[in-house]
Amino acid sequence: MTTKPPRDIAAYPFRTHTETRFQDLDPLGHLNNVAIAALFENGRVRFNQSLGLTHAPGTRWLIARVEIDYVAEGFFPEAVEIASGIGRVGNSSWQIVSAAFQEKGCVATSVTTLVLTNKDGSLPMDDAMRAVLAANMVEGSAEG
Template identity: 60%
Template sequence: MSKPEPWQLSKASYPFSNVTQTRFGDMDLLGHINNVAMADLFENGRVRFNRSMGMENRAEGDRWLIAAVQINYLREAHFPDDAEICSGIGRIGNSSWDILSAAFQNDQCVATCTTTLVLTNPQGAKVIDADFRAVLEAQMVKRD
């Protein structure tokens, strides 16, 4: 795990956020949110972020696949505190992009997540067109 950049630890760096309740069943034997539950919280935040960009409205046959997910745990997260998942676009390639997310509890960053998605159609990887690229570019993280 690499040390996060200071901007990654600030909610203001991310254009989108969503608050989700943690659940009693998310805890492990040590009393903190387990790694599978944290991945689930990031997934929920990512889906809500995608929906906020209208990504459920895609061309017929188009879909995006998750190519990689990396989660870095920075401190323990606890039930019953809500988790705020903040997200933004970190990189846009030819047919792929990265969603960068951070989970916060009580205004402290507890974990970061990078998810790489690939745009595909029945023929394979598809080049991101100008309209979709503009949607992604409008949601870039602020790295100051």
């Protein structure tokens, strides 16, 4: 089950400011879908860094799914605020829920599902990792 991302910036525990670029525009003059995906990637990386999580040698986090909903047109040269937090937390997977905001409000939302793995497959999270994720939940989300 996917967490529905809130369109209220106050629901998110983390925010990062990202400049848009002229090259992010499509022929209609708004931010294109590839640019929006890159803005979410930048926000997700910064959010992950803020969590301070590390993984044991031989383990890794893999992205299993990325969903993006385009809510409204985004424009250059206005900067974008990417707000992120944790959505659903499972045994070996978790969701990073994000929303992109410009002055007029939410322009897109994203849910990324990550899985903790090693060469043999998925691994259960330890209690320390689960605690960090739980401390950074998006308002209204719950562990599942």
